[in-house]
Amino acid sequence: xxDDLEARARYYEQFADDAAxxxxxxxAELSINRRALAEKTLAFKVLSxxxxxxxxxxxxxxxxxxxxxxxxIHEVVHVDRSIVFxxxxxGSNIFKVAHHLGLTEQVAARASAMLFEFSEQQLGGRPTMxxxxxxxxxxxxxxxQQTLSVRFFVCVPLRSEGRVFGYLLSSNDKEAYPFxxxxxxxxxxxxxxxxxxxxTAYDNMNLYQNLREATAKLEEYNLTLEDRVxxxxxxxxxxxxxxxxxxxxxxxxxxxxxxxxxxxxxxRTGQAMARSFDSVTVVFSDIVGFSKASATMDxxxxxxxxxxxxxxxxxxxxxxxxxxxxxxxxxxxFAGGIPVPNDTHALDAVRACVEMQEYLAERRAExxxxxxxxxxxxxxxxxGPVVAGVVGSRKFAYDIWGNTVNVAAFLESGGETGRIxxxxxxxxxxxxxxxxxxxxxxxIKHDMEVEMYFVxxxxxxxxxR
Amino acid sequence: xxxxxxAGVGTSEAVDAEAAGSEAAARATEGHEGEPTVVxxxxxxxxxxxxxTQGVRSVVGASTPLFGGYCNGVISNDLIGYDGFQVGVxxxxxxxxxxxxxxxxxxxxxxxxxxxxxxxxxxxxxxxxPLDDTSLLFLYDSVNRVKGRFTMNLATPLIQGMxxxxxxxxxxxxxxxxxxxxxxxxxxWCGTELLQDSAVAMVLRxxxxxxxxxxxxxxxxxxxxxxxxxxxxxxLEVDGRSATEWLGDMLGAELLNSHEQxxxxxxxxxxxxxxxxxxxxxxxxxxxxxxVDSERGGVILAEPLDAGTVFQLMRRNFEPVYTRDHxxxxxxxxxxxxxxxxxxxxxxxxxxxxxxxGGDEEEAAHVQDAVDRRFPLLGVYEAGEITRVNDEMQLxxxxxxxxxxxxxxx
Numbered sequence: 001x002x003d004d005l006e007a008r009a010r011y012y013e014q015f016a017d018d019a020a021x022x023x024x025x026x027x028a029e030l031s032i033n034r035r036a037l038a039e040k041t042l043a044f045k046v047l048s049x050x051x052x053x054x055x056x057x058x059x060x061x062x063x064x065x066x067x068x069x070x071x072x073i074h075e076v077v078h079v080d081r082s083i084v085f086x087x088x089x090x091g092s093n094i095f096k097v098a099h100h101l102g103l104t105e106q107v108a109a110r111a112s113a114m115l116f117e118f119s120e121q122q123l124g125g126r127p128t129m130x131x132x133x134x135x136x137x138x139x140x141x142x143x144x145q146q147t148l149s150v151r152f153f154v155c156v157p158l159r160s161e162g163r164v165f166g167y168l169l170s171s172n173d174k175e176a177y178p179f180x181x182x183x184x185x186x187x188x189x190x191x192x193x194x195x196x197x198x199x200t201a202y203d204n205m206n207l208y209q210n211l212r213e214a215t216a217k218l219e220e221y222n223l224t225l226e227d228r229v230x231x232x233x234x235x236x237x238x239x240x241x242x243x244x245x246x247x248x249x250x251x252x253x254x255x256x257x258x259x260x261x262x263x264x265x266x267x268r269t270g271q272a273m274a275r276s277f278d279s280v281t282v283v284f285s286d287i288v289g290f291s292k293a294s295a296t297m298d299x300x301x302x303x304x305x306x307x308x309x310x311x312x313x314x315x316x317x318x319x320x321x322x323x324x325x326x327x328x329x330x331x332x333x334f335a336g337g338i339p340v341p342n343d344t345h346a347l348d349a350v351r352a353c354v355e356m357q358e359y360l361a362e363r364r365a366e367x368x369x370x371x372x373x374x375x376x377x378x379x380x381x382x383x384g385p386v387v388a389g390v391v392g393s394r395k396f397a398y399d400i401w402g403n404t405v406n407v408a409a410f411l412e413s414g415g416e417t418g419r420i421x422x423x424x425x426x427x428x429x430x431x432x433x434x435x436x437x438x439x440x441x442x443x444i445k446h447d448m449e450v451e452m453y454f455v456x457x458x459x460x461x462x463x464x465r
Numbered sequence: 466x467x468x469x470x471x472a473g474v475g476t477s478e479a480v481d482a483e484a485a486g487s488e489a490a491a492r493a494t495e496g497h498e499g500e501p502t503v504v505x506x507x508x509x510x511x512x513x514x515x516x517x518t519q520g521v522r523s524v525v526g527a528s529t530p531l532f533g534g535y536c537n538g539v540i541s542n543d544l545i546g547y548d549g550f551q552v553g554v555x556x557x558x559x560x561x562x563x564x565x566x567x568x569x570x571x572x573x574x575x576x577x578x579x580x581x582x583x584x585x586x587x588x589x590x591x592x593x594x595p596l597d598d599t600s601l602l603f604l605y606d607s608v609n610r611v612k613g614r615f616t617m618n619l620a621t622p623l624i625q626g627m628x629x630x631x632x633x634x635x636x637x638x639x640x641x642x643x644x645x646x647x648x649x650x651x652x653x654w655c656g657t658e659l660l661q662d663s664a665v666a667m668v669l670r671x672x673x674x675x676x677x678x679x680x681x682x683x684x685x686x687x688x689x690x691x692x693x694x695x696x697x698x699x700x701l702e703v704d705g706r707s708a709t710e711w712l713g714d715m716l717g718a719e720l721l722n723s724h725e726q727x728x729x730x731x732x733x734x735x736x737x738x739x740x741x742x743x744x745x746x747x748x749x750x751x752x753x754x755x756x757v758d759s760e761r762g763g764v765i766l767a768e769p770l771d772a773g774t775v776f777q778l779m780r781r782n783f784e785p786v787y788t789r790d791h792x793x794x795x796x797x798x799x800x801x802x803x804x805x806x807x808x809x810x811x812x813x814x815x816x817x818x819x820x821x822x823g824g825d826e827e828e829a830a831h832v833q834d835a836v837d838r839r840f841p842l843l844g845v846y847e848a849g850e851i852t853r854v855n856d857e858m859q860l861x862x863x864x865x866x867x868x869x870x871x872x873x874x875x
Binding site: 027180 | 549646688689715728730777780815816820821825
């Protein structure tokens with residue numbers, strides 16, 4: 001009985017021990033596998049955390065991204081120290097410590113003053129470094145261990161467009177299961193994934209920077225363009241103003257030599273149509289004794305006196321709604337009823353002649369007071385049909401043609417000094433307003449006779465207006 | 466009505482120690498008036514202890530007594546954090562509860578002597594009367610760097626030293642604390658002092674009670690075996706055979722070849738109850754294997770066991786929901802006797818953190834779930850749990866000790 005119980009006890013003891021062996025081994029392997037799986041998910045945890053905390057725009061400040069990444073690595077992977085190396089000069093193998101977490105102030109100060117050559121030879125032909133208790137340290141690894149106070153570490157490159165612009169390194173001081181498992185190839189994969197994120201952030205930063213620079217250039221260009229447009233606009237405005245002034249001058253000049261309506265027509269169409277007028281009063285005036293005076297007077301003085309008189313005549317013509325046609329030597333020719341026909345052209349013309357006579361009388365009195373020579377004039381006035389228009393393309397002038405013009409010229413030459421000699425056709429139009437002395441029929445040429453009158457003066461001053 | 470026991474818990478993970486201290490203390494005291502009676506303060510070794518103290522004192526005042534130490538991590542109603550910059554503060558306002566803080570320095574030189582000193586102080590404080598109204602929390606610095614390299618201060622001689630003065634223990638829970646898994650030097654807070662190499666104790670006496678449940682997470686898996694030769698914490702022989710040979714036969718030779726990965730899965734459990742009776746978790750004291758002495762064929766335990774000790778290999782429970790069942794049962798039992806839980810204090814082995822044991826979930830989350838914010842919870846991850854097992858004070862490994870303070874529910 002006792003033997004049987006002892007055998008049973010041994011059986012159950014062995015049974016229990018076998019079960020313990022199986023369960024404990026299985027539990028341990030399961031746990032170790034879970035831990036390995038957890039190690040493989042570290043990168044996802046870090047990257048997921050970074051995705052949550054770093055907005056796309058934040059990559060504008062790449063330094064902040066590096067620092068947040070190091071912090072997340074420490075929180076998730078539980079390493080002792082982490083460093084971001086960045087190239088000292090673009091395209092070189094020389095790198096410097098740019099960001100770090102976990103270094104003492106003394107080590108950080110020393111590290112920041114150093115440059116590290118990550119050449120292919122230094123790295124032993126591998127792009128990454130894995131340093132644990134099982135690996136044999138190279139001279140470069142020993143240099144990093146001594147200068148940066150890193151013992152066991154993993155180090156992976158940061159690449160952009162195939163170029164290594166930095167390195168990411170994390171280290172632990174200890175290797176001890178289960179708290180500090182040695183760095184292994186899983187960690188290399190983890191850090192390579194994180195490095196990919198940083199490289200993307202770096203590329204984004206460059207893109208943002210390029211975009212910002214391009215935007216700044218565009219804004220600068222826009223400003224320059226606006227300045228140029230403004231300058232050009234001002235130039236154009238100045239030119240337009242000059243042009244406008246020239247146009248005004250030109251129009252004024254044109255109006256000086258042409259009637260307004262004719263000038264407008266000429267400007268619009270490039271030509272002025274000749275037009276017939278049934279009733280126009282044409283006046284010729286001529287200075288008596290001008291040729292004789294020109295032989296004795298100073299030429300400049302003579303011209304000045306002539307200019308003075310004709311300016312006064314211009315004024316008289318304008319305010320009597322008459323059209324000055326031209327001056328020929330000492331002769332001054334104007335007409336009424338052109339280019340806009342009216343019913344008062346004869347009265348207007350005679351009134352102008354009277355005012356011219358009055359002006360000349362005053363002028364003559366003044367010149368005599370100054371001991372100077374002055375002039376008297378003859379006026380010939382005739383009313384009849386004419387053709388008026390502009391001919392030629394250069395130095396054009398508004399002129400009139402027809403027998404009326406010739407008759408008016410003959411009336412002037414057939415008149416007397418200081419008298420206004422009008423034809424009967426004119427007389428008929430002014431007789432109610434002006435007194436006149438009939439001269440009878442006077443032969444002018446080719447046996448042509450014209451009934452002539454000398455205007456004596458208005459019936460009553462201003463009565464014709 | 467003035468409460469006999471009011472508590473507030475605050476945490477912080479700020480990198481700046483002073484900011485972390487003030488932040489955690491401000492959260493702990495939020496909604497309460499007046500300076501707390503005592504403040505529990507725990508922090509990882511990443512924080513500067515002096516600056517952390519300044520930060521806490523900027524909130525709780527210069528004279529409020531502090532009690533606590535460095536730890537591996539912090540648990541609260543809504544935080545489970547370790548290996549980072551975690552700081553945990555529990556502010557306690559006590560009415561009708563006397564608080565006595567005790568310290569014993571010099572544990573790094575002699576654990577037994579330190580235990581003797583602390584035990585003497587405790588005996589003087591506790592007196593000869595009944596201990597029903599008394600609760601004891603104590604911590605000791607486990608990091609010993611007196612000889613340069615790290616060695617761990619052992620709990621067993623400390624407890625033996627205390628046992629020499631204490632015929633009976635009150636409701637008690639303690640921990641072997643360290644500030645990180647790199648065994649950096651640690652600090653302890655006691656009153657207004659910042660200490661190192663110390664054992665510190667807080668005695669509460671009065672209307673408050675502390676209730677404790679032990680959550681091993683291990684069950685016996687093997688038959689009983691006997692330790693036949695030891696050298697300190699190194700078990701040299703089991704059943705008269707080399708300990709490593711015995712373990713190789715039990716678990717396979719490859720385990721010994723890669724013991725670095727497997728060692729923490731080997732746990733010796735000592736049953737202080739009926740060896741042939743049903744499994745009672747609170748009767749077991751577990752000692753975890755922390756290494757192999759290849760030269761002598763020995764298995765190194767976290768705490769020594771005497772030659773002649775009968776033990777079983779223990780199997781871990783990888784379904785940590787059991788902690789919820791234990792915690793709920795404890796809370797229910799408190800309420801069942803007409804008392805009201807007011808503060809939870811959880812001492813949890815750092816090796817039980819999911820990142821270290823390879824788990825899918827944090828076991829402490831189930832304790833949070835059990836508490837369900839009904840009262841403030843502060844927990845710490847540490848390196849060894851101490852409580853009464855079958856009326857004997859024992860250091861336990863891979864264990865969670867959940868303590869709930871209660872007051873009479875008037």
